[in-house]
Amino acid sequence: MKHIRISQRVNAVIASPIRKFLPLVLKAEARGIEVLKLNVGDPDIPPAPIFWQTIRRYRQGTLGYAPSPGISQHTQAWVKYYANFGLKLKPEQVIPTVGGAEAILFALLVTTDPGDEVLVFEPLYSSYKGFAAMCNIKLVPVTLKLENGFALPPKQALAKKVTSRTRAIVVVNPNNPTGTILSDKEMNNIADLSLQHGLFIITDETYREIVFKGKQKSLLQIKRARPNTILVDSASKRFSMPGARIGSFVSYNPQVMEAALKLAMIRLSAPTLEQHALIPLLTRPRLFTRAITQEYRRRRDVIVKALRKIPGVTCYEPQGAFYLIAKLPVTNADDFVKFLLTEFGDRKQTILVTPAEDFYITPGLGRNEIRIAYVLNVKRLTRALELLKRSLAAYQNHGT
């Protein structure tokens, strides 16, 4: 019998660090333990009622494909949406995608060939590693540190990472997993770097609008870098509807849009029903996003205050999104998370967080760090933080 094998490309894809503990979670739950989940960015807040109402009112007999460049009223609604943020766009400069995830894949496919390099900042939203493996490209990390608020290094330090194979630089703003927001200076440095070295900028603004102070700014607002810039966007988080699977791919560069449209045609269409249902929200976004941002800000305050009271824990106060990275007084956060799920319990409850190591590319970094997604209401979050405190104390004593 002739041998068959799985492709090296897929073998190179790591299992999602965010979901890898699922078997242990199921076992804990089977033992009657409630697991408070702070591991996945799956919001607990329902979408606005108008979303469901629009779906209920949908009266087409068939559920056909949407046009590959998007349903025209939907794309128009994105154009209107971006106008709120000082971005004047034409419909042909926006393509709705199957979540921000597909927009990332399109952006990498449009800007790179196999063997090319893309600059990223670590810790990094870990799916980028999977997408890079799918595209056969190399992610070159620039390491950021919790101690200095995950600030970007100066321009010269970034330039040192550029080689003849570098094609693009990715920024996630607001950031998952760090919760940071780029300063004007950092944005300008990225723009300069891209122009000096002929790099595309892929700006992932999935958490756009979830900003706790000041106004949302986009790298796409920097006019001089517009031809180089691709905005990857998503309805998942700000409208609390990751299951709707709607994102967008935006660029002022006609060649980029032409290339992306080819990919959009191959995958046929983004979801039809959800494109329709999102129109009212894109038209008046702040009715929903203002309240949601306030809710995440309240949670941020609760979590930072509680974390700072736990001996040996350090964290940086997030300015946006709904994540933070915390340093724990442990040597191996992966082992600690296993302990949470297999040994720890307090009044039949435990918590689940994500070890941060997999958000890094450089081996060995982030071993004593975790990422927390604050996707529970204040009451449950307060209890979750109490559980973290107790479990750390129990972990330090266990096995001694």
Ligand SMILES: Cc1ncc(COP(=O)(O)O)c(C=O)c1O
């Ligand atoms: C930074 C970032 N980009 C993109 C995505 C993809 O989200 P979606 O495909 O639901 O839009 C996520 C999801 O967590 C994310 O955190």
